[in-house]
Amino acid sequence: MKKAIFPLLAAVIIMISAFTFFQSVDWKISSGYSVKFDGGDPKGEFTGLKGTILFDANNLAASKFDCTIDVGTINTGNGMQNTHAKSDKWLDAAKYPVIRFTSKTINKTATGYEAVGTLDFHGVQKEITLPFTFVNNVFAGAFEVNRMDYNINKEEPKHGASVIKITLNVPVTK
Amino acid sequence: MAALAAIIYNRIHIFATEADFSAVVNTASIISLNLIACLIISIAYYFFTRFAKGSKIILFHILLAVLSFAAVVVPISISLPLTVKNPELFPGLAVPMIFFPALAWFTFKPLFKFDE
Numbered sequence: 491m492k493k494a495i496f497p498l499l500a501a502v503i504i505m506i507s508a509f510t511f512f513q514s515v516d517w518k519i520s521s522g523y524s525v526k527f528d529g530g531d532p533k534g535e536f537t538g539l540k541g542t543i544l545f546d547a548n549n550l551a552a553s554k555f556d557c558t559i560d561v562g563t564i565n566t567g568n569g570m571q572n573t574h575a576k577s578d579k580w581l582d583a584a585k586y587p588v589i590r591f592t593s594k595t596i597n598k599t600a601t602g603y604e605a606v607g608t609l610d611f612h613g614v615q616k617e618i619t620l621p622f623t624f625v626n627n628v629f630a631g632a633f634e635v636n637r638m639d640y641n642i643n644k645e646e647p648k649h650g651a652s653v654i655k656i657t658l659n660v661p662v663t664k
Numbered sequence: 665m666a667a668l669a670a671i672i673y674n675r676i677h678i679f680a681t682e683a684d685f686s687a688v689v690n691t692a693s694i695i696s697l698n699l700i701a702c703l704i705i706s707i708a709y710y711f712f713t714r715f716a717k718g719s720k721i722i723l724f725h726i727l728l729a730v731l732s733f734a735a736v737v738v739p740i741s742i743s744l745p746l747t748v749k750n751p752e753l754f755p756g757l758a759v760p761m762i763f764f765p766a767l768a769w770f771t772f773k774p775l776f777k778f779d780e
Binding site for chain 1: 746
C-alpha cells in the first residue's frame with residue numbers, strides 16, 4: 491500500500507501542475523475595455539464584451555479567444571441612430587444578438603500577434619485575421635469589416651460607410 | 665426665467681430617469697444657452713418692429729414658434745460623447761427645453777411696454 495502512495499502522489503502533482511498551467515493563461519476581461527467602430531458615419535462603440543481569453547505568449551498553440559459582443563449594447567451617441575442600428579434593416583439585434591469571434595490559431599508576427607479565426611456576424615461566418623498586441627496586460631488591435639460581406643443592409647450600399655474599422659482595447663487580469 | 669424653468673426641468677428629468685447628461689447639459693450651459701436665445705429673440709424683435717407695426721407683429725410670433733419647433737431636430741440628431749450613457753433619453757430632456765425661451769418670451773413680453 492505504501493509503495494502505491496508515491497506513484498499516486500506523483501500523478502496528483504502532475505495533474506495539479508497541469509491545472510496550474512491552464513489557469514495561468516486564463517485572462518479575465520477588466521472593466522475599462524473599449525470596442526470602438528468607425529466608418530466616419532456611423533461611429534461609436536459596443537459595451538457588451540464577454541468571453542474566454544486563453545493566452546500565453548510562450549504557448550500560442552494553447553492560446554485561444556472565444557469572445558462575444560452584445561449587439562444590443564451599440565452606442566453611437568445618438569439614441570435614434572442606436573435604435574436604427576439595432577433594427578432588422580441593419581444589425582438585427584433581435585435575430586442576431588451577438589457578434590462572436592472564435593480563434594483557430596494565434597501566431598507571432600513582427601509587430602505582435604495575429605489571431606486567425608471565425609467572425610460570426612449577422613448570421614454570416616467568415617474567416618478573418620485579427621492583428622493585436624499584448625502589452626502590460628492589455629490586448630490592443632484593429633481590423634476592418636466590410637458590412638457587405640455580412641449582408642448588412644446590402645440594399646443601400648451608399649447609406650453610411652461600407653467598411654468599418656473596429657478598434658479593440660481590452661485590459662485583462664489573471 | 666427660461667433658464668430657471670430649464671434647470672427645474674433638468675432636475676425633474678434626472679429624478680425621473682436617473683440619466684446623467686451633465687457632461688452636455690448642466691446649470692452653466694442651460695443659463696448661457698437660454699440667455700443667448702432670449703437675447704437673440706429680443707434683438708430680432710427689435711429689428712422686426714422697425715419694419716412691421718401693429719397687427720403684423722403676429723408674424724414675428726409665428727416665426728418664433730416655427731423656428732422653435734424646427735429646432736427640435738437639433739437634440740434629436742445630435743451625437744453625444746460616447747461617455748454619455750442612454751443617449752435615447754436625451755431628446756426627452758432637451759426637446760422641451762427648446763421651447764422654454766419662446767415660452768418665456770410669450771409669457772413675459774406683455775409686462776414690457778413697447779412702441780409697436
